Amino acid sequence: MEESGESERPSGWSFPARTTAYFIVVSALSMGLLAFIGLGEIREINHDNAEIRVDRAARAAAALFEQQHSEFAVDCSVDGSPVVIKIDSIDRLEPAPSWDSLLDTVAQVNQGAANIFRYNAESAAFDRISTTFTDASGARLGNSQVEPGIIAEGHPAYDSLVDSQPYSGEVPVAGRSRYAYLVPIVDGAEATVGILAVDVGFVDDLTVSNSQAARRVLITMIVLLSVMAASGIVVMFFAFRPMNRLIKVAHDVGSPGASTAVGLTDRRDEIGYLASGLAKVVELRDDLEHRAYNDDLTGVPNRAAFVRELDERISRFRTVDEPATLGFALLIIDLDSFKAVNDAFGHQAGDELLKSVMRSLGEALLPGEFLARLGGDEFALLTAPGDIAPEAIEAAAQRVTRSVTEVRQTRAGETTMTASVGVAVLPEHGVSIETAMTNADLALYAVKRNGRGHWQLYSPSMSSSNQRRIHLASELRRALHEHEISLEYQPLYAATDGQLRSVEALARWHHVVEGPIPPVEFVAAAENAGLISALGEYVIEAVCAQIGRWCDDQLDTPVVAVNVSTMQLWQPEFLEMLRASIRRHGVEPGRLCLEITESVVVQRDDAKTRRLLDDIIALGVTLSIDDFGTGYSSLSYLHDLPVQQVKIDRMFLAEASRDPKKAQLFAGIISLGLNLGLDVVIEGVETFADLELARRHGAHLVQGWFLDAAMPADIVSERFGTIAAPWVGTQLAFDPPPA
DSSP states (O other): OOHHHHHTTTOHHHHHHHHHHHHHHHHHHHHHHHHHHHHHHHHHHHHHHHHHHHHHHHHHHHHHHHHHOOOEEEOOOOOOOEEEESSOOOGSOOOOOHHHHHHHHHHHHHHHHHOOOOOOOOTEEEEEEEOOBBBBTTBBBGGGSEEEEEOOBBBTTHHHHTOOOOOOEEHHHHHHOEEEEEEEEOOSOEEEEEEEEEEEHHHHHHHHHHHHHHHHHHHHHHHHHHHHHHHHHHHHHHHHHHHHHHHHHHHHHTTTOOOOOHHHTTTTTTTHHHHHHHHHHHHHHHHHHHHHHBTTTOOOOHHHHHHHHHHHHHHHHHHSSSGHHHHGEEEEEEEEEHHHHHHHHHHHHHHHHHHHHHHHHHHHHOTTTTTEEEEEEEEEEETTTOOOOOHHHHHHHHHHHHHHOEEEEETTEEEOOOOEEEEEETTTOOSSSHHHHHHHHHHHHHHHHHHSSSSEETTHHHHHHHHHHHHHHHHHHHHHTOEEEEEEEEEETTTTTTTTOOOOOOOEEEETEEEEEEEEHHHHHHHHHHHHHHOOOHHHHHHHHHHHHHHHHHOOOEEEEEEEHHHHHHHHHHHHHHHHHHHHTTTGGGEEEEETTTTHHHOOOOOHHHHHHHHHHHTTEEEEEEEHHHHHHHGGGGGGSOOEEEEEEEHHHHHHHTTTHHHHHHHHHHHHHTTTEEEEEEEOSSSHHHHHHHHTTTTEEEESSTTTOOOOOHHHGGTOOOBBBTTTOOOOOOOOOOO
């Protein structure tokens, strides 16, 4: 199914349009700012020009005023601008043709209006006595008569003029504004008695000019930006067209099955450089995808690819009314005894064996089948969809077992390999990955329990025992966390005098709901769930703590033996954990004995085994081989190892009491142990006859229910330094007690 983003991929115009829009916005802001500054400059220049013109007009008017009336004087500023016009009396400011003639001359020279005002003390306003303004018919306004109150308080120039100061700026005239220069006329007492006013036209005209300039700038900007936008989109579309192709490739990199041919790598510009980088990403993606979905050793699909294929097949069940028509079989294939071959001949030989098996399985594949390596020596096969008849499933399983079962050649020599196969049929045995895999695994476990080397079809009855194991594993994890596991101790007595010499620590689990759970059951659950190391660490810590308490109580504490599993012994942190527990509780190392199985001796290389055992002995801890005679080794393995003790499995003692030949074997094993200088322990002493037999052949220590059962720490401590009941009142050799 395609991702929803696939149909929503933007068109080739999207990116150029957005880029152009950003550019236009920036350009518009830049142009607007420049236009604003430019129009401000224009307004400033127009204002300055108006100032200059009106100043020149005022100078010309003052000069003409002084020229025609020599009795008047004009005072100017340093730069020549008129400040005041001095007359001898206000009486000279009366309407007269001479004033009209003077103003007409001024207006003609300045190309603007001119006015003369006289101050009216009664109204505190300035009355106009002459003007160049005319009405619509061309007649002079006021008919050369006094026009009262033209400039009164509130007028922009009024305050300056009353203070005998000139005014330059905008003034209201007939509802409009004119730019004027007003020069106060003063009498001999320096009091303002009149005004000479000139202007250079309406301010509205200047405003209109500024508005027209702004409008033209705005229109120019719009036209320019429109042209830029249209041309920019087109140019950028073609410029970024290769980018759209690279965007598609970048999107497809994350889409399974999509074509990711990059192209454009021959370009020598930024696009080509980007394409080259993207091509490297695609190449890396392809390599990572290959690594993610293929096994490095064999080159076939790995677990991730298998899960993906299984998920796709299961998802097809939902697309049809009859899922069984798409049904198939899931085969989990496990190579028998592969670990032993790997340990005996090395990992290189193991790798060669896996490659050989994979080739054989690959050659036996039928069309539509899917083969993958799940990890280690475990493989999986999915048959072709549509055929789940019993005979077809049986044929597939037998084809797999035949492909694996043959003599194979490695650098270390020839080896014969077989396979155990667990089979689940989908959808009958599950419509989810987890359920199908679990059920196939359950079938595989059933094969291993029943002798290996064949195949087994899943049945619902297999789930109940598996659920019990899962339940026990979960509860055991909780029990370890909550310290629900307790210890009991079974005494080991000296065969000669019955003195208690040692005790063996045994884990016990009393479940809060189910009650006592047999050790054989919860130890198996710990091994299956990977908790055996945690359980062993828990026991060692508890034993060291108990030894510490017994020593604190000044008891004659014997050696305490602890069983250590092979898996726990080879954990990298085991030695440090053991050392830390001994130090934490102040335990004398010689009071601790680790019981290991003889498989430790043969399942690892001699040098590594020797180093590990030497490190343990260096701590001061003693070592014992437990259940000797039931595994791979013989006593000949022991003379090179730092082992102080062997415990003869109870099987030999039980058989020796019934069979003279087995009795001779029993005696020979003890004799060999003694000759190697080892302490020999006989376990499983269940009767008086067993005890007598063990003593007769020179065993050092004996252990069994006949002598004492396992018991809590506080009870076993009462037996420290005591003699077991069978020895009480006897000599080294004794007769059976009377019936």
